[in-house]
Amino acid sequence: MFVSLLTYTPDAERLVATAARLCYSAVDFHTLSRQTGTTDNRQMIDKVLALGHHGVLEHAVFSFAAEGVSRALTHQLVRHRLASFAQQSQRYVDFDNGFAYEMPPAIAGNHDMAARFDEAMRHLAELYVDLRAAGIAAEDARFVLPNAAHSRLLITMNARELRHFFRLRCCRRAQWEIRALAKLMLQEVLQVAPALFQKAGPGCLAGACPEGKMSCGAAAEVRREFTDLFADPAPFPDPA
């Protein structure tokens, strides 16, 4: 999996703090923007986060590239309706030379099952090529491509939606692959907007676990995991 923050609103924290200040101030924009120092911005962002005045976070937007993720992941990801996506098409892109795929660690850890998994992928790749050779259009041949097939996409979310996404998808109840993606995205944004993404992450960072009976039961461990991440948000090196 490769995740990279491609671009984001310049001076995102200053913009959000200015938006918040505007709501409570009688002065004009010029005066407002001169009032904004880094410390004041941080204080203002702390205040809106504490108050739940999260609308102002929507002014800051972040765009990521994600590659080497399964279609199983992207199907979950695109359920987030307030995000924008562009995803590599299986209609316009041919996979005549085979397709890359994700093998879940639980399968990779089982020698026999991993071999059968690889074999199934090989068969599907061969069938795809045969279908194309028989004149079947890519949009129909793709029906044999599995959930494991890799995809790449561009993801854009504003800071409010990102915080919501991190709350759901950094949680241990989320599926392992989308959780890994969410953590990498959080690491990326923490480096450029630490105030906006302070304490972003699973629901249990803000208090009791919101999952009730479905809780992973490891809230203390999860809090430690994210405390470590906030202390050192440098992303992991690209495994590729």
Ligand SMILES: Cc1cc2nc3c(=O)[nH]c(=O)nc-3n(C[C@H](O)[C@H](O)[C@H](O)COP(=O)(O)OP(=O)(O)OC[C@H]3O[C@@H](n4cnc5c(N)ncnc54)[C@H](O)[C@@H]3O)c2cc1C
């Ligand atoms: C652990 C886990 C398990 C899941 N299991 C399943 C499953 O079994 N089956 C399944 O179908 N899905 C499942 N999902 C997906 C889930 O139901 C949501 O579709 C997905 O997480 C997107 O969340 P969202 O709607 O809050 O976010 P977004 O679409 O990103 O929206 C953000 C927020 O905006 C508001 N909003 C957005 N659109 C509307 C709207 N039309 N009307 C009112 N308010 C809106 C809501 O407050 C929403 O929370 C699962 C998700 C998780 C994290």
